[in-house]
Amino acid sequence: MEELRETYITPVVPLDFTYNYRVGQYMERFLNSLKDKKLMGVKCPECGKVFVPPRMFCGSCNQKLDEWVEVAQTGMLANFTVGHVVLEKGARLAKAESPYVLGLIKLDDVDSLLLARVEKVAPADLKKGMRMKAVWKEELAGDYSDLDHFEPA
Amino acid sequence: MRNVGIIGVGYTPVFVSKRRDVNIAEMISEAVDAAFRNTGLGPEDIDAMVFGNMQTFEGLNLPHLWASEHIRALGKPIMRIATGGTTGMSALHAGYYHVASGLHDVVMVITYEKQSEGDSQVGLAGIITPEIMTMLSLGIDLTGGTGMGGLGGGSAGGVSFQANSYLNRSGATIEHIDKMAALERRNAALNPYAHLKDPDATPEKIAQTPLIAYPIRFGHVCPTTDGATVAILACEKKAAKLADKVAWINGLANCASDATTGNLIEGLITDPGEQRPCMIAAKKAYEMAGIEDPQKEIDMAEIYNGFAHQCLMFMDRLFLCGEREAHVLLDKGELEITGRIPVNPSGGVVSTNAIGTSALNRVTECALQIMDKIEGGHKVQKDVHNAVAHGWGGLMQYVTVTVLGDKPRKR
Numbered sequence: 166m167e168e169l170r171e172t173y174i175t176p177v178v179p180l181d182f183t184y185n186y187r188v189g190q191y192m193e194r195f196l197n198s199l200k201d202k203k204l205m206g207v208k209c210p211e212c213g214k215v216f217v218p219p220r221m222f223c224g225s226c227n228q229k230l231d232e233w234v235e236v237a238q239t240g241m242l243a244n245f246t247v248g249h250v251v252l253e254k255g256a257r258l259a260k261a262e263s264p265y266v267l268g269l270i271k272l273d274d275v276d277s278l279l280l281a282r283v284e285k286v287a288p289a290d291l292k293k294g295m296r297m298k299a300v301w302k303e304e305l306a307g308d309y310s311d312l313d314h315f316e317p318a
Numbered sequence: 319m320r321n322v323g324i325i326g327v328g329y330t331p332v333f334v335s336k337r338r339d340v341n342i343a344e345m346i347s348e349a350v351d352a353a354f355r356n357t358g359l360g361p362e363d364i365d366a367m368v369f370g371n372m373q374t375f376e377g378l379n380l381p382h383l384w385a386s387e388h389i390r391a392l393g394k395p396i397m398r399i400a401t402g403g404t405t406g407m408s409a410l411h412a413g414y415y416h417v418a419s420g421l422h423d424v425v426m427v428i429t430y431e432k433q434s435e436g437d438s439q440v441g442l443a444g445i446i447t448p449e450i451m452t453m454l455s456l457g458i459d460l461t462g463g464t465g466m467g468g469l470g471g472g473s474a475g476g477v478s479f480q481a482n483s484y485l486n487r488s489g490a491t492i493e494h495i496d497k498m499a500a501l502e503r504r505n506a507a508l509n510p511y512a513h514l515k516d517p518d519a520t521p522e523k524i525a526q527t528p529l530i531a532y533p534i535r536f537g538h539v540c541p542t543t544d545g546a547t548v549a550i551l552a553c554e555k556k557a558a559k560l561a562d563k564v565a566w567i568n569g570l571a572n573c574a575s576d577a578t579t580g581n582l583i584e585g586l587i588t589d590p591g592e593q594r595p596c597m598i599a600a601k602k603a604y605e606m607a608g609i610e611d612p613q614k615e616i617d618m619a620e621i622y623n624g625f626a627h628q629c630l631m632f633m634d635r636l637f638l639c640g641e642r643e644a645h646v647l648l649d650k651g652e653l654e655i656t657g658r659i660p661v662n663p664s665g666g667v668v669s670t671n672a673i674g675t676s677a678l679n680r681v682t683e684c685a686l687q688i689m690d691k692i693e694g695g696h697k698v699q700k701d702v703h704n705a706v707a708h709g710w711g712g713l714m715q716y717v718t719v720t721v722l723g724d725k726p727r728k729r
């Protein structure tokens with residue numbers, strides 16, 4: 166190893182990429198139905214499991230999913246974390262203004278989990294299995310943010 | 319299929335956060351030189367090369383071709399493998415296929431990461447954003463407060479759900495994660511090729527580091543490291559001719575589930591702590607290696623743990639203990655270098671993470687223990703006849719397993 170010096174020649178390469186991914190047909194239908202305050206999922210013809218958000222295939226059965234079903238907006242908290250940092254633009258970490266709760270919600274009669282913000286419950290009171298209900302934004306845009314958060318039911 | 323053994327290993331002289339004194343290709347050449355030095359072999363002995371590093375981290379797409387002279391690959395078959403965190407072990411497995419198939423007799427596996435020259439958060443975003451396309455198409459918001467917020471800290475946010483799930487199912491507590499991290503930082507202090515070393519690490523010290531996303535603290539998280547690792551593989555005939563000691567690759571497997579936090583093949587579809595691919599891969603690898611009772615026959619393990627809870631979580635997924643037992647073994651001191659089943663005597667990924675090398679280092683560390691060629695103080699005290707190495711990555715859902723032994727597999 167060369168002896169360490171104070172400075173080396175290390176030119177900065179400033180790359181700033183922008184990509185434009187399509188979310189796909191399944192998520193588009195899901196997002197559009199948010200405008201009507203509906204949560205839509207798909208049901209597997211073989212195992213009968215219901216997936217929300219919808220996906221194209223049931224991996225366990227290798228079945229293409231095309232039976233759409235509207236699902237309940239209540240469920241239980243299956244898993245959670247309490248975030249203390251947030252990602253800023255450029256993927257930098259910053260301290261969150263205050264700790265915030267993210268939950269994986271198991272909606273009633275649904276077999277997958279939905280990632281959502283959880284509010285109106287203090288981090289110390291969080292419990293796996295708590296009953297939860299969906300709370301919508303007032304102005305709906307057909308966007309992820311329409312489904313504002315879940316809170317104790 | 320022919321038996322394949324590891325006949326030599328080479329590391330860069332150090333694994334540290336910044337190797338500004340060399341460029342990427344120069345740094346890689348140091349590990350190649352070390353492998354030649356340690357084996358007495360030269361470029362003329364190598365038939366083909368497999369190269370591995372993490373996609374996107376330094377923004378280089380063809381580092382193996384840039385470094386082709388530095389790795390002495392001119393005029394030889396070479397390919398690059400990139401499977402995320404598991405890259406190093408996938409590259410080793412590709413090297414195994416080269417030799418086991420009979421196509422080549424001696425193959426060099428070269429892996430590196432020079433994280434200081436890229437932008438690791440952007441690198442992770444570069445992995446997770448396009449790949450998260452899958453997640454995006456499955457309902458995780460990239461722009462708002464929910465999705466990427468939950469992944470705050472790169473993969474740290476994502477694994478917080480995993481850690482919480484593990485604590486729930488095992489009965490372990492956040493203090494056990496602190497304890498595991500402290501154990502590994504102490505082990506790292508004995509390993510000349512480790513990065514974050516703290517001979518005086520205690521669970522209390524780790525517990526003082528701030529929370530990122532419950533239950534993950536900064537003290538549970540791997541560093542970003544610069545370093546390179548090389549392994550030389552050979553068929554039985556060549557190994558007998560070229561090496562005094564061999565660590566045999568007796569079993570190997572890999573397995574994936576789907577790309578969401580909720581893993582489709584994993585029971586209730588959604589538990590990131592279930593890690594069924596690990597169980598599937600481990601079963602296959604043990605079976606191939608002729609290991610019937612891993613708890614009795616495996617003498618030590620190197621487990622991929624970018625986050626400290628994963629060592630405990632994967633122990634039972636690798637069938638090294640019962641489902642609610644890993645933290646109990648930790649409390650009893652059985653996971654220490656002096657213990658009954660030493661885990662990550664090297665200090666693990668949580669102490670050293672030059673990503674492309676990380677899953678290969680799990681294998682080379684087991685190999686060096688078997689060959690009794692460990693430099694430094696982290697040689698486990700019992701004889702190592704069989705060891706298991708584990709890699710974890712992808713988007714949380716991809717696992718590689720390698721079973722090594724001091725004797726070649728009976729066919």
Ligand SMILES: [Zn+2]
Pocket residue numbers: 209210211212213214223224225226227228
């Ligand atoms: Zn199905």
